Amino acid sequence: MKLAVMINEGPYQHQASDSAYQFVAAALEKGHEIFRVFFYHDGVNNGTRLAFPPQDDRNVQMRWGELAEKHGLDLVLCVAAAQRRGIADEGEASRNGKDANNIAPGYRISGLGQLIEAGIQADRLVVFGD
Amino acid sequence: MSDIKKFLYVNRRAPYGTIYALESLEVVLIGAAFDQDVSLLFTDDGVFQIKKDQDTNQGSGFKNFSSTYKALGDYDVNKLYVEKESLEERGLTVDDLMELTYEDEDDDWAEKSSIRLVSRAEVKALMEEQDVILSF
Amino acid sequence: MLHIVNKSPFEKNSFASCVEHAADGSAFLLIEDGVYAAIKGSSVADALGKAMAMGKVYALKSDVASRGIQAKLADGIEQVDYAGFVDLVTTNDRVQSWL
Numbered sequence: 552m553k554l555a556v557m558i559n560e561g562p563y564q565h566q567a568s569d570s571a572y573q574f575v576a577a578a579l580e581k582g583h584e585i586f587r588v589f590f591y592h593d594g595v596n597n598g599t600r601l602a603f604p605p606q607d608d609r610n611v612q613m614r615w616g617e618l619a620e621k622h623g624l625d626l627v628l629c630v631a632a633a634q635r636r637g638i639a640d641e642g643e644a645s646r647n648g649k650d651a652n653n654i655a656p657g658y659r660i661s662g663l664g665q666l667i668e669a670g671i672q673a674d675r676l677v678v679f680g681d
Numbered sequence: 682m683s684d685i686k687k688f689l690y691v692n693r694r695a696p697y698g699t700i701y702a703l704e705s706l707e708v709v710l711i712g713a714a715f716d717q718d719v720s721l722l723f724t725d726d727g728v729f730q731i732k733k734d735q736d737t738n739q740g741s742g743f744k745n746f747s748s749t750y751k752a753l754g755d756y757d758v759n760k761l762y763v764e765k766e767s768l769e770e771r772g773l774t775v776d777d778l779m780e781l782t783y784e785d786e787d788d789d790w791a792e793k794s795s796i797r798l799v800s801r802a803e804v805k806a807l808m809e810e811q812d813v814i815l816s817f
Numbered sequence: 818m819l820h821i822v823n824k825s826p827f828e829k830n831s832f833a834s835c836v837e838h839a840a841d842g843s844a845f846l847l848i849e850d851g852v853y854a855a856i857k858g859s860s861v862a863d864a865l866g867k868a869m870a871m872g873k874v875y876a877l878k879s880d881v882a883s884r885g886i887q888a889k890l891a892d893g894i895e896q897v898d899y900a901g902f903v904d905l906v907t908t909n910d911r912v913q914s915w916l
Contacts, residue, residue: 557815560885577898577902580900663708664714669814676813680823681824724838805839814913
């Protein structure tokens with residue numbers, strides 16, 4: 552089946568990103584296709600490369616990028632939510648007069664249309680939040 | 682050729698205390714361009730999102746986004762289901778809600794209410810009809 | 818429909834609201850703090866009973882274990898792992914998360 556996932560909360564603060572990650576990993580293991588993982592609300596905070604959590608615990612932000620690279624996943628951070636919360640790629644940063652960008656590898660920033668498209672194209676859309 | 686899907690946006694939270702109400706509305710507005718069969722459900726504290734008389738000029742510092750709900754009709758989003766029991770539990774009636782309308786192109790553009798007052802039992806059935814259910 | 822509940826029923830009304838809005842033939846999956854709803858003999862036993870009368874109630878094994886409530890679950894709760902979670906999503910016609 553073609554599955555899509557929506558993540559509404561940031562890393563560590565809530566379990567949402569963890570649950571979604573384990574779900575996606577299990578789905579891939581079973582041979583399902585992950586159409587897209589869409590990060591909304593505080594979920595965009597999963598997409599920062601500037602986090603350095605303790606080494607003896609999971610790295611929530613980075614492991615999404617690693618999973619994406621291994622399986623060709625489409626990790627999308629909502630542009631409006633990202634702008635509100637200060638997650639930017641190079642283009643967004645320069646367009647908005649910011650002196651730095653912080654997006655992590657494996658993620659891309661795009662519009663809410665990508666979420667709707669995921670709902671339309673996937674057989675199931677599962678929401679993880681608070 | 683893809684079929685039209687039934688999208689249900691479930692709103693269970695009050696506005697302002699958290700961002701979910703505002704940002705879920707943004708999804709609805711963008712989603713309107715995709716010509717799917719869209720319904721909004723206001724249940725639990727979600728009914729507070731469309732309470733009339735929201736006044737953010739008393740020092741809240743917030744942008745008052747309640748008027749955005751009034752624009753939904755122009756985006757062909759005109760199925761706004763409001764759960765009766767949720768209103769009653771919160772001491773509200775439909776008269777406490779904003780007037781949200783749309784122009785019915787099949788009825789000479791007559792202005793009609795987008796708000797559909799439904800019972801919990803009807804919400805149960807509504808949910809079972811949907812293809813995609815978004816929670817915020 | 819598969820209803821996924823992730824919050825504790827003692828913290829939020831999500832589980833209660835889910836049960837009040839679910840139709841017969843629903844499946845319920847408790848994950849994260851939602852697994853606390855599966856504890857036997859709690860103050861939400863009625864809501865749990867109502868859910869079980871409508872369909873099967875599942876709890877995510879790893880979330881039950883992390884929280885140390887393995888021996889406290891009500892009779893009839895079926896534990897699943899993430900592979901089982903995926904199966905529940907694909908075998909039910911639709912899915913809804915009660916946050």
